[in-house]
Amino acid sequence: MTGILTESGTNELEIIEFHLFKKLPDGSQKTCYYGINVAKVREVIQVPETTDYPNAQPHMIGVFSSRDVLTPLVDLAGWLGVPTEKELTRKFVIVTDFNDMTNGFLIDSISRIHRISWNDVESPSQFLEAGEQDCVVAVVRQERNLIMILDFEKIIADINPELSMEKYDVTMDKNVDLNQRMVAKRNAKTILIAEDSAFIRSMIQDTLSSAGYNIIACKDGGEAHEKFMSIVEVAKKEDVPVSEFVNGLVTDVEMPRMDGLHLLKRLRDHDSYKEMPIIMFSSLMSEDNRTKAFGLGANETITKQEIGKMVGLMDEHVFKS
Known part of the structure; x- marks a missing residue:
């Protein structure tokens, strides 16, 4: 996913839209819309075989090998507090690569890439008062949905404080x-x-x-x-x-x-x-x-x-x- 960054100073980016399917008390489900900058994504894969890691942080499912790099697999829905189906066979993993770190994040579905202007990306504080613990850095309005751009640096720091x-x-x-x-x-x-x-x-x-x-x-x-x-x-x-x-x-x-x-x-x-x-x-x-x-x-x-x-x-x- 290299070579996608836009011309210098043109104020554009590309985001990958992905979803978590939230289980509601009545048994139905609601789609939650999230996004990540394409430049942070190495690949999207089916859920790999993982190995348990001793004394792992909460929401860390295990580790797997991604192109010979030992990679933690994070239960993103668990970290966000979104109840989803536990069955892994239909889920996917977004493998990220930034700050010289590789991480995997479990998601329910992958949608598409949107090319947008940063002018159309809103600060979350326009919706709510974003505190230091907030994990949403930006919001994109797309058709009828709000796509939440997550603060993956904060998530990684929370799961592995030694890297923070x-x-x-x-x-x-x-x-x-x-x-x-x-x-x-x-x-x-x-x-x-x-x-x-x-x-x-x-x-x-x-x-x-x-x-x-x-x-x-x-x-x-x-x-x-x-x-x-x-x-x-x-x-x-x-x-x-x-x-x-x-x-x-x-x-x-x-x-x-x-x-x-x-x-x-x-x-x-x-x-x-x-x-x-x-x-x-x-x-x-x-x-x-x-x-x-x-x-x-x-x-x-x-x-x-x-x-x-x-x-x-x-x-x-x-x-x-």
Whole structure:
């Protein structure tokens, strides 16, 4: 499933629609509609033979071999709290590949691929107040149905906490300068974060703020762009540069309303943000995405397991002499 990503900064994506069949108390069933970015999917297969794994997390069915990689099989319906049929013969497995990890997720049926604009992908907070525990990062309206785009990073971190970004603590990182003078320098700077996953947004915010940076947090690229444009207006009124209000951006690639590459392109096209440090931070930092990001003017690209590099990279660009 490679080669599907769209042109740089065009603000489009492709999602695979899949279903879980929820059993209702009266014995009938209801179809629940979900989606995942095609770029995160390695393959969709029939349910493989699995081996029990000792002391496994709840909702982990077992492990199987996917192209010679030992792969956990997760009961997605169980994790989501959706009661479904236990019989596995008619079910399927979505095998995902991102953040250098391979995982399998048990589903009831696979539907089709939709090619859509990020403009048509809505933030879940437009439907409900999404808290840190929320597992839906975006919602797509398709015909009469709402397709929920799930936060697979959060699901994997919950099932296997050892692989979670939560393990990183900047205050314990000897490579990060945390002396009082440096923390005070960072305290005079503000970084904007654009990230649709509340779980990951909180991790980035904790990492940068623990090192001293002030944070503006946005839940998608559209909100981030609006914030940057409002800063331009305030800076004009006060006759000061935008750097009085914001000094850098950390942005995800895939987000509702406006993706990170499109946000990057819009900012680099604006005189006020041509030189601002921008770090792309994504589980989908393929060579293709990395090339696009640098082509559009990103200063750095890092994957989500490289969160330990973030403070050092931001320091390097924000305090460049």
